[in-house]
Amino acid sequence: xxxxxxxxxxxxxxxxxxxxxxxxxxxxxxxxxxxxxxxxxxxxxxxxxxxxxxxxxxxxxxxxxxxxxxxxxxxxxxxxxxxxxxxxxxxxxxxxxxxxxxxxxxxxxxxxxxxxxxxxxxxxxxxxxxxxxxxxxxxxxxxxxxxxxxxxxxxxxxxxxxxxxxxxxxxxxxxxxxxxxxxxxxxxxxxxxxxxxxxxxxxxxxxxxxxxxxxxxxxxxxxxxxxxxxxxxxxxxxxxxxxxxxxxxxxxxxxxxxxxxxxxxxxxxxxxxxxxxxxxxxxxxxxxxxxxxxxxxxxxxxxxxxxxxxxxxxxxxxxxxxxxx
Amino acid sequence: xxxxxxxxxxxxxxxxxxxxxxxxxxxxxxxxxxxxxxxxxxxxxxxxxxxxxxxxxxxxxxxxxxxxxxxxxxxxxxxxxxxxxxxxxxxxxxxxxxxxxxxxxxxxxxxxxxxxxxxxxxxxxxxxxxxxxxxxxxxxxxxxxxxxxxxxxxxxxxxxxxxxxxxxxxxxxxxxxxxxxxxxxxxxxxxxxxxxxxxxxxxxxxxxxxxxxxxxxxxxxxxxxxxxxxxxxxxxxxxxxxxxxxxxxxxxxxxxxxxxxxxxxxxxxxxxxxxxxxxxxxxxxxxxxxxxxxxxxxxxxxxxxxxxxxxxxxxxxxxxxxxxxxxxxxxxxxxxxxxxxxxxxxxxxxxxxxxxxxxxxxxxxxxxxxxxxxxxxxxxxxxxxxxxxxxxxxxxxxxxxxxxxxxxxxxxxxxxxxxxxxxxxxxxxxxxxxxxxxxxxxxxxxxxxxxxxxxxxxxxxxxxxxxxxxxxxxxxxxxxxxxxxxxxxxxxxxxxxxxxxxxxxxxxxxxxxxxxxxxxxxxxxxxxxxxx
Numbered sequence: 082x083x084x085x086x087x088x089x090x091x092x093x094x095x096x097x098x099x100x101x102x103x104x105x106x107x108x109x110x111x112x113x114x115x116x117x118x119x120x121x122x123x124x125x126x127x128x129x130x131x132x133x134x135x136x137x138x139x140x141x142x143x144x145x146x147x148x149x150x151x152x153x154x155x156x157x158x159x160x161x162x163x164x165x166x167x168x169x170x171x172x173x174x175x176x177x178x179x180x181x182x183x184x185x186x187x188x189x190x191x192x193x194x195x196x197x198x199x200x201x202x203x204x205x206x207x208x209x210x211x212x213x214x215x216x217x218x219x220x221x222x223x224x225x226x227x228x229x230x231x232x233x234x235x236x237x238x239x240x241x242x243x244x245x246x247x248x249x250x251x252x253x254x255x256x257x258x259x260x261x262x263x264x265x266x267x268x269x270x271x272x273x274x275x276x277x278x279x280x281x282x283x284x285x286x287x288x289x290x291x292x293x294x295x296x297x298x299x300x301x302x303x304x305x306x307x308x309x310x311x312x313x314x315x316x317x318x319x320x321x322x323x324x325x326x327x328x329x330x331x332x333x334x335x336x337x338x339x340x341x342x343x344x345x346x347x348x349x350x351x352x353x354x355x356x357x358x359x360x361x362x363x364x365x366x367x368x369x370x371x372x373x374x375x376x377x378x379x380x381x382x383x384x385x386x387x388x389x390x391x392x393x394x395x396x397x398x399x400x401x402x403x404x405x406x
Numbered sequence: 407x408x409x410x411x412x413x414x415x416x417x418x419x420x421x422x423x424x425x426x427x428x429x430x431x432x433x434x435x436x437x438x439x440x441x442x443x444x445x446x447x448x449x450x451x452x453x454x455x456x457x458x459x460x461x462x463x464x465x466x467x468x469x470x471x472x473x474x475x476x477x478x479x480x481x482x483x484x485x486x487x488x489x490x491x492x493x494x495x496x497x498x499x500x501x502x503x504x505x506x507x508x509x510x511x512x513x514x515x516x517x518x519x520x521x522x523x524x525x526x527x528x529x530x531x532x533x534x535x536x537x538x539x540x541x542x543x544x545x546x547x548x549x550x551x552x553x554x555x556x557x558x559x560x561x562x563x564x565x566x567x568x569x570x571x572x573x574x575x576x577x578x579x580x581x582x583x584x585x586x587x588x589x590x591x592x593x594x595x596x597x598x599x600x601x602x603x604x605x606x607x608x609x610x611x612x613x614x615x616x617x618x619x620x621x622x623x624x625x626x627x628x629x630x631x632x633x634x635x636x637x638x639x640x641x642x643x644x645x646x647x648x649x650x651x652x653x654x655x656x657x658x659x660x661x662x663x664x665x666x667x668x669x670x671x672x673x674x675x676x677x678x679x680x681x682x683x684x685x686x687x688x689x690x691x692x693x694x695x696x697x698x699x700x701x702x703x704x705x706x707x708x709x710x711x712x713x714x715x716x717x718x719x720x721x722x723x724x725x726x727x728x729x730x731x732x733x734x735x736x737x738x739x740x741x742x743x744x745x746x747x748x749x750x751x752x753x754x755x756x757x758x759x760x761x762x763x764x765x766x767x768x769x770x771x772x773x774x775x776x777x778x779x780x781x782x783x784x785x786x787x788x789x790x791x792x793x794x795x796x797x798x799x800x801x802x803x804x805x806x807x808x809x810x811x812x813x814x815x816x817x818x819x820x821x822x823x824x825x826x827x828x829x830x831x832x833x834x835x836x837x838x839x840x841x842x843x844x845x846x847x848x849x850x851x852x853x854x855x856x857x858x859x860x861x862x863x864x865x866x867x868x869x870x871x872x873x874x875x876x877x878x879x880x881x882x883x884x885x886x887x888x889x890x891x892x893x894x895x896x897x898x899x900x901x902x903x904x905x906x907x908x909x910x911x912x913x914x915x916x917x918x919x920x921x922x923x924x925x926x927x928x929x930x931x932x933x934x935x936x937x938x
């Protein structure tokens with residue numbers, strides 16, 4: 082199949098998938114007890130039934146659920162994600178404001194885990210029983226076992242409270258105006274360290290184990306023996322012959338990781354007061370702010386689907402045999 | 407250019423003469439004189455929907471709204487009204503009109519003057535849109551005989567009208583902005599480019615993240631505010647707020663209640679904490695009974711349950727001694743609160759006998775009947791822990807209680823609103839005048855499918871009559887007499903077992919002076935706050 086036709090068919094699949102996700106999200110979100118108007122009345126310390134009824138009509142919540150779904154789908158197709166019930170602002174504005182923070186966090190975490198995780202895996206595969214390998218093994222075990230929020234809190238206590246070298250929370254210094262200049266970028270980078278580390282530790286462990294076992298697999302195969310027999314340098318065998326083949330499973334995980342990291346971001350963003358989509362989603366759920374929750378979920382599902390498609394395309398690039406089949 | 411030498415007297419004179427801006431160029435006088443400048447970072451877990459307190463109640467919006475919008479009056483820490491936008495005011499002897507004389511030099515942040523037309527517009531807007539319908543309910547119209555006089559006319563005498571002029575309840579909106587015919591609850595200017603006449607103007611509002619306020623240079627009170635900037639930094643996680651306070655990133659955390667945090671901060675030499683400033687909201691924790699359901703419809707059963715609960719244990723052990731016991735529907739600091747209440751001291755034996763007498767004898771295994779208890783999620787120290795304690799206590803007198811957790815606020819609110827509960831812990835605010843925050847819980851006409859109404863289904867014609875009369879009397883002494891009877895009856899009927907006053911504290915850096923401790927505390931203008 083040609084790459085173009087292949088991409089087109091995958092695009093169609095992706096659109097269908099995203100639509101299904103929207104419908105599923107809609108049903109799930111509405112299945113939670115309580116409704117947004119009650120939350121708004123709660124935030125107000127009480128409200129008259131007339132006012133509540135008026136709000137329900139205004140938000141279209143008085144209509145049957147299938148009608149609401151239909152109306153929502155109609156809007157989404159036209160690119161309108163509606164208004165946040167709680168903030169009374171367009172959902173697209175809210176999301177647009179939060180996207181950069183989350184992407185920054187997710188990308189830095191993915192980059193860190195991919196590069197460092199693979200490197201650790203490769204290192205420990207060279208001498209599978211050496212002390213370095215053992216050490217990396219223990220580290221990855223801890224990384225696997227510890228819950229994200231706990232790691233986050235421990236890191237905060239250690240690096241922000243006991244040794245106050247890093248900021249506790251937020252994306253910038255509190256009185257920063259966020260001008261985007263060099264000083265601002267340094268400030269953001271400084272604030273990025275703890276959340277990125279927290280979000281990355283689990284995946285770091287996953288990558289290093291995966292890269293290690295994958296490398297060990299490849300290193301034991303015939304063509305590596307051939308390469309060595311040809312008298313190629315160790316470095317060339319390791320990086321040119323083995324790594325390229327060993328990367329395939331790692332890239333698979335990379336695609337999947339994107340979705341997981343987005344989910345992990347909800348916790349990390351809440352712990353570190355990181356002004357991203359995860360926190361927005363979490364808080365919107367607490368308020369039953371349907372349009373905002375659905376908007377964030379839609380956006381994240383699009384990102385995940387796109388990333389998965391890109392992963393598949395990457396396969397074809399890394400391993401030409403996949404194209405043939 | 408050398409500065410002329412100023413004595414304090416000539417300074418004050420020149421300040422009065424030249425206006426506030428002259429003082430900007432002056433050196434500080436003495437150590438105890440307020441200093442200008444500085445940025446105050448307030449850490450808050452409360453997320454405002456928007457910044458317009460005229461159409462949105464609650465502490466989240468009130469904190470920034472009272473900085474942005476000025477109100478006709480403000481209040482000191484003894485419940486006395488003070489001039490603010492209004493220089494003077496007069497409640498008519500018949501209690502049916504309030505005349506406000508406005509000061510003539512007040513400006514909105516866009517430079518337009520504040521006039522009686524804005525006051526008239528705002529009051530009618532609040533009446534039509536604010537969730538507290540009883541607050542301005544009797545207001546019929548606002549007359550504006552001249553640009554600086556506003557006369558509020560009411561259909562019946564309405565004593566709460568003066569308190570309703572508070573910053574947290576009556577922000578004066580610019581008519582030239584909000585009078586464009588758009589629905590005020592959803593007005594775009596509630597969130598963007600917000601314009602008021604208060605001490606600070608908004609320069610940045612990021613929903614659920616932060617509000618940045620800067621000194622309004624043409625604020626009507628000379629030389630105020632002292633601070634250059636206030637940043638309200640919103641963080642859902644209170645632990646990181648406390649950490650920020652300890653590190654000095656944050657200088658004020660209002661509405662702090664967590665005993666572990668308070669205990670830790672009380673020992674921190676860099677911060678001070680005060681429980682003052684929460685008299686206005688008057689927050690109570692209580693155990694609500696669903697009096698429409700058996701066996702809680704039997705007052706003897708409710709009394710027996712109350713007798714099995716030790717409030718002192720709750721405030722001292724569960725809340726670390728930071729909370730005080732509450733025995734009645736009014737917060738103890740309210741001018742209408744009385745001490746002549748029916749009380750239920752802990753006596754497990756007596757509680758058992760009361761249940762026997764009510765016809766609920768212990769069956770096999772010592773169990774009399776089963777109940778469920780809900781609690782308001784979000785503040786375990788104030789709610790969940792108390793519910794668990796009550797479960798343990800009631801077990802001792804033969805009542806099996808199942809604690810029902812709610813995943814989040816909407817889930818709990820749904821149960822309360824649909825009256826689908828036996829017992830529930832709850833936190834409810836007095837909101838200053840009983841008309842605003844107390845009547846709603848006890849009037850039989852307010853039994854509604856809405857959270858924070860009379861979800862207890864309590865109905866007593868005598869109480870209805872007492873509240874309705876007290877709500878229409880102008881003379882405070884007479885009013886207090888009616889509320890005294892009401893408090894006695896309600897603590898005897900016991901639709902609610904009052905537990906404790908919510909131990910709200912304002913925690914501040916010791917560098918901060920004039921921390922707001924008026925009855926509205928952090929929900930009042932911080933024009934006098936300064937850094938030492």
